[in-house]
Amino acid sequence: MARTEYTQQLQQIQDDLLLLGSMVEKAIVRAVDALKDRDLDGSQAVIDEDDQIDDFQVELEEKCVDLIALQAPMASDLRRLITVIQVASELERVGDYAEGIAKISLRMGDEPPLKPLIDIPRMAELGATMLRESLGTLTDLNMEVATRVAETDDVVDSLYERIFRELFAYMTEDPSNIQRATYLIWIAHLLERIADRSTNIAERAIYLQTGKMQHFQ
Amino acid sequence: MINLNVGRSGPEEPAADDAVRDVVLSSNELSFWYGDTLALEGISLEIREREVTAIIGPSGCGKSTYLRLFNRMNELIPRTRIEGQVFFRDTDINHAGVDPVELRRRIGMVFQKPNPFPKSIYDNVAYGPRVNGFRGDLDGLVEQSLRRAALWREVSDDLDKSGLALSGGQQQRLCIARALAVEPEVILMDEPCSALDPIATTRIEDLIAELRDDYTIVIVTHNMQQAARVSNKTAFFMVNDNGAGILVELGITEQIFTNPSDERTEAYITGRFG
Numbered sequence: 401m402a403r404t405e406y407t408q409q410l411q412q413i414q415d416d417l418l419l420l421g422s423m424v425e426k427a428i429v430r431a432v433d434a435l436k437d438r439d440l441d442g443s444q445a446v447i448d449e450d451d452q453i454d455d456f457q458v459e460l461e462e463k464c465v466d467l468i469a470l471q472a473p474m475a476s477d478l479r480r481l482i483t484v485i486q487v488a489s490e491l492e493r494v495g496d497y498a499e500g501i502a503k504i505s506l507r508m509g510d511e512p513p514l515k516p517l518i519d520i521p522r523m524a525e526l527g528a529t530m531l532r533e534s535l536g537t538l539t540d541l542n543m544e545v546a547t548r549v550a551e552t553d554d555v556v557d558s559l560y561e562r563i564f565r566e567l568f569a570y571m572t573e574d575p576s577n578i579q580r581a582t583y584l585i586w587i588a589h590l591l592e593r594i595a596d597r598s599t600n601i602a603e604r605a606i607y608l609q610t611g612k613m614q615h616f617q
Numbered sequence: 618m619i620n621l622n623v624g625r626s627g628p629e630e631p632a633a634d635d636a637v638r639d640v641v642l643s644s645n646e647l648s649f650w651y652g653d654t655l656a657l658e659g660i661s662l663e664i665r666e667r668e669v670t671a672i673i674g675p676s677g678c679g680k681s682t683y684l685r686l687f688n689r690m691n692e693l694i695p696r697t698r699i700e701g702q703v704f705f706r707d708t709d710i711n712h713a714g715v716d717p718v719e720l721r722r723r724i725g726m727v728f729q730k731p732n733p734f735p736k737s738i739y740d741n742v743a744y745g746p747r748v749n750g751f752r753g754d755l756d757g758l759v760e761q762s763l764r765r766a767a768l769w770r771e772v773s774d775d776l777d778k779s780g781l782a783l784s785g786g787q788q789q790r791l792c793i794a795r796a797l798a799v800e801p802e803v804i805l806m807d808e809p810c811s812a813l814d815p816i817a818t819t820r821i822e823d824l825i826a827e828l829r830d831d832y833t834i835v836i837v838t839h840n841m842q843q844a845a846r847v848s849n850k851t852a853f854f855m856v857n858d859n860g861a862g863i864l865v866e867l868g869i870t871e872q873i874f875t876n877p878s879d880e881r882t883e884a885y886i887t888g889r890f891g
Contacts, residue, residue, distance in 0.1 A: 403888045472842060474874050474886040611876025 406471050410480060413467070414539070416460050417484050417491075421535040423453050424491045425528050427498035428594060432524035435505040435587065436517055446502035453495035457488045476608075483608040487538065490597045490604075494531065497590040497597075504583050514570060514580040519563050523591040526556050530598035537605035549602040550616035556595035563588040638665040639706070641803060641833045642687050642724075647701035648861075649682060649691070656682050658861035659701070662852060669825060669834045671844035671870065674854035675885065679862025680837040683854070684805050687835065688724040689717045705803075722749060725796035729808040731788030733780030733795070738763075738772050741780040741791055745799040758798060766794035767824050786817025793824065804828065806836040810843065822847050841886055845874045853882045 427446055434442030464481045467473060473481055534549045536542075567581040567588075599616055606614045642664040649657040657679045664670045672680045685691045686703050689710060702709050710720055722745070733741050742759045751758065759776070763769040768790040772783070780791050789809060796804055806825075810818040825834060825847045838844050844851050851873040853865045866879045877883050884890045 402890060406888070474841070474845075474888075475877055475883045477887045478875060 403471075406467070409463075409467055409471075410473075410477060413460065413463055413484055414480065416456070416463070417488060417538070418535060420453065420456050420460060420488060420491050421531065423449075423456065424495045424498065425531050427453065427495055428501075428524060428528050428531070431498040431501040431505070432521055432591075435501060435508075436521060438505075438510065440506060440509070443502040443505040447499050447506075450495050450499040454492060457492040457495075460488045461485055479608050479611060483538065483604045487535075487601050487604050490600050494594050494597050497594050500590050501587050504586050508580070508583050511580060514567070514577055514584060519559050520584065520587055520591065523556055523559050523563075523588060523595075526552055526559075527591050527594040527598065530556075530595055531601070534598045534601035534605065537602055538608060541605055541609035543606075546602040546606055547616075550599050553595045553599045553616070556592055560588050560592040638668065640664065640704075641666045641706060642835070643704045644683075644686070645702045645704070647683075647686065647699070647703060649679075649686065649700075650698040651682075651694070652696045655859055655861040657686075658857060658859060658863050660862075660864045662864055662867055664833060664835055665850075666833050667829060667831065668849040669829045669836060669847055670850045670852060670867075671848035672835065672837045672852045672854060673839075673841055673844045673885075674862070674865075675856070675890075676839075677862075678854040678856050680854050681807050683862065684807055684835060684837050685726075687803070687805055688721045688726055690721075690726065692717070722799045723801055724803040724805060725799065725801035726805040726807065727789070727792050727796055727809045730812050731785055731792050733783070733788050733791050735779065735781055737777045738780050738783070738791060739776040742794050742798045745795060749799055762794040762798040763791075765797050765828070766790045767820065767827070768794055784817070786813050786820055789813060789817070789821060790824065793821075793828075797828075801832070803833045803835065806834065808837055808839060811839060818843070841874075845870060853877070853879075853885060855881060855885065 427449065430442060431446045433439070434446065464485050468478075468481055530549050530552050533545050537546045537549070564585060567585050570577045571581045603614055603616060606612065640663045643662060645661050647657060647660045648655065660683060672684065674680050682691065686699070687705070687710070691697050691699075699711060703711060705720065705724065708715060734744060736744070739759055742762050743755055746755060746758055760769060760773075763772060768787060771787060772778070772791075780788065783791060789812075793804070793809075810821050813821065822843065825836070828834060829849075836844070836847065848870045850867060851870045852867040853873065854862050855865050857863045866873065866877060866882045868878065872878075873882065874886060877886065
């Protein structure tokens with residue numbers, strides 16, 4: 401195999417992307433756990449650690465730009481680097497959503513949640529699974545898995561809609577619920593966005609492997 | 618004499634895709650031997666009008682040999698043999714009735730090393746038209762050819778100067794002007810920039826981009842980035858198990874460099890073999 405060092409650098413970049421993905425997935429899980437457990441320290445830790453995710457994304461993007469400039473990658477190598485840049489950017493945003501959940505959790509402080517949290521942890525679990533599976537398709541494209549990610553996004557969307565309607569009912573019933581309901585709607589919205597971003601990653605995986613852009617409906 | 622003046626289409630707007638662009642050059646199951654050595658095997662390829670087609674591939678894969686078949690330059694080498702056909706539009710160029718001199722007027726060539734005649738700049742450009750019995754405004758034709766080759770501004774005051782006194786990049790543009798002076802339809806370029814520095818290379822590449830509005834260009838290059846920059850189509854050649862050059866893939870340049878169909882093309886352009 402020619403271009404040994406270059407090939408190793410490409411592999412390192414791909415490994416780094418998966419590492420970034422696992423940092424982000426952990427942030428989602430921890431943000432929602434801290435919300436459920438009313439663990440304010442846990443929420444603060446998610447906020448503090450988001451800087452690491454941001455820095456790592458910038459570092460990864462710089463590595464890709466350097467390799468493009470210095471090695472003139474072509475064909476699947478080029479697609480891989482473009483995909484890494486795009487997916488790293490999606491992951492950075494997902495990290496921000498996790499941070500957003502943690503910030504709302506801090507705002508809620510010691511107040512008890514409006515209602516027992518059932519659908520929100522369910523959304524978080526689905527989102528984290530989608531993220532993990534979509535990242536898996538980057539190294540080993542399995543169209544079934546990619547399609548399942550897109551289908552799960554529909555489930556997350558309908559959960560979001562259900563949560564929204566339910567909380568809306570709470571608000572109209574008693575305006576003193578508005579603040580606490582709004583917090584939960586924000587959180588549900590952020591989780592819905594996480595699922596969307598994971599679907600984008602699955603679409604990028606299809607591009608990486610086939611060279612064709614495909615958007616799931 | 619077979620009439621080569623068939624099917625030249627007029628100066629309509631450059632067409633957008635294969636469906637409307639005429640095939641100018643093509644080969645059909647073309648094989649070629651140097652003595653007993655098979656150099657090219659079974660190559661079928663179509664080159665379309667007013668497009669730049671780049672031929673890339675590892676050393677020794679027959680790119681230049683293939684290019685030279687289009688204006689019968691290889692027959693100047695003893696003990697060579699062709700099987701299959703090469704067409705210029707609808708004419709089989711190896712047919713006994715085709716005049717190679719007229720063929721080479723219609724299909725000009727620019728070589729790796731600039732090779733101006735040891736004559737003045739003016740005479741270099743005027744040489745071909747004079748040999749072809751041009752009767753008309755020769756000064757105008759020389760100026761027009763030098764302008765088209767993006768050299769006029771640099772040499773207009775020095776037309777009597779020797780062509781050999783120019784820089785390498787200017788000499789190469791002079792050779793392009795010389796090729797253009799006989800009003801060819803096709804320009805074959807055999808690694809035209811390999812002896813030039815990056816600035817002179819950029820000039821030639823810019824020139825290729827201008828010329829493709831009016832001419833069909835086939836360029837052999839070792840420089841993949843150059844193929845990517847200048848061409849509309851890219852053909853990838855490699856050597857098969859018989860040691861002969863074969864065509865692996867021809868495609869739109871963007872596709873070849875982002876998503877080639879054949880894994881051998883992928884391996885070559887990502888630098889993993891060749």
